[in-house]
Amino acid sequence: MNWQSGFESIISEDVHLAPLTWFGLGGRARYFVKPTNEAQLSEIIKRLGEARVPIYILGNGANLLVRDQGVNGAVIQLSQPALKSVQIDGRTVTVGAGADMMQLVRAMCKAGLGGIEPVAGIPGTVGGHIRMNAGGAFGDIGSAVASVTMLDAEGNLYTRYRDDLVFGYRQCNITGKVIVKAVLELQPEDPEQLTKRMKEIWLYKKNSQPMGENNAGCTFKNPEGQSAGKLIDLAGLKGTAVGGAMISRRHANFIVAREGTLSADVLGLIEHVQTIVESRFGVKLEMEVVIW
Ligand SMILES: Cc1cc2nc3c(=O)[nH]c(=O)nc-3n(C[C@H](O)[C@H](O)[C@H](O)COP(=O)(O)OP(=O)(O)OC[C@H]3O[C@@H](n4cnc5c(N)ncnc54)[C@H](O)[C@@H]3O)c2cc1C
The missing domain is CATH 3.90.78.10 (UDP-N-acetylenolpyruvoylglucosamine reductase, C-terminal domain)
Structure with missing residues (x-):
């Protein structure tokens, strides 16, 4: 059985990656896979591993430069509805890794749940934000994360909880192959105040960064104690x-x-x-x- 058997409808070949990145640059992916649910994603990861096809996980491509020659492997994007769902239970929010973070920030502010507005204006998916511990002067995503569920290279699902997760400057200790979902622990706050704060953070970013041009955010990490x-x-x-x-x-x-x-x-x-x-x-x- 070849690794694609039964999954032909979710696999494309020779897909242009440039339009899927904020830089708008780069070549094609040999394979491009859009799983429709966790079970499919898990099976695909397992089969790709067995077939020794290199795996690349694509969020919104906001922190990514794809080389002109593209990638000779399988790019997987968690863009289907089941992989970007959002469930609110009190102050706990379970969110699929494919969810768009800017939309989530707006929705949480409207719902009166604070804690992720520090990443307002930072493009990307929940998975990409967690992998990069996205943030800036106002805080980072890591401080709101209660647990992360991911797949290992064999396609097994497992969860790591806050005590076990270490978020640092633009990095975290997550070693899983794919982040599948996360639980965020937020604080109830006045929606109007939250929305005001979100807008201020967004305006600060808009005024200090070239938001309207093709780019991938900061190119280099800040060296210790320097900019x-x-x-x-x-x-x-x-x-x-x-x-x-x-x-x-x-x-x-x-x-x-x-x-x-x-x-x-x-x-x-x-x-x-x-x-x-x-x-x-x-x-x-x-x-x-x-x-x-
Ligand atoms: C205009 C602009 C402003 C920005 N400002 C900031 C800023 O202020 N602060 C900041 O921190 N960043 C900033 N960025 C960078 C970017 O927004 C973040 O790094 C964001 O987290 C990228 O998310 P993404 O989903 O687009 O990830 P991608 O760029 O698609 O991927 C980035 C990395 O994460 C991995 N990844 C993505 N999803 C998953 C997943 N589900 N499981 C495992 N790995 C995954 C990818 O394989 C890749 O290694 C900016 C970018 C732009 C374009």
């Missing part, structure tokens, strides 16, 4: 370009992809910035954006 954007700015690199890729003039840690940009341009610019910043300040900038 990557400030180092890039001090090195005089704002506005520097390789092909169509350019260091944003608005926020030096953002690379924007103008029309005609190749992923190779972005990779070239990343290398250039790392070389200059290291030679000027002795700091090796580490990637925040994930490269496939």
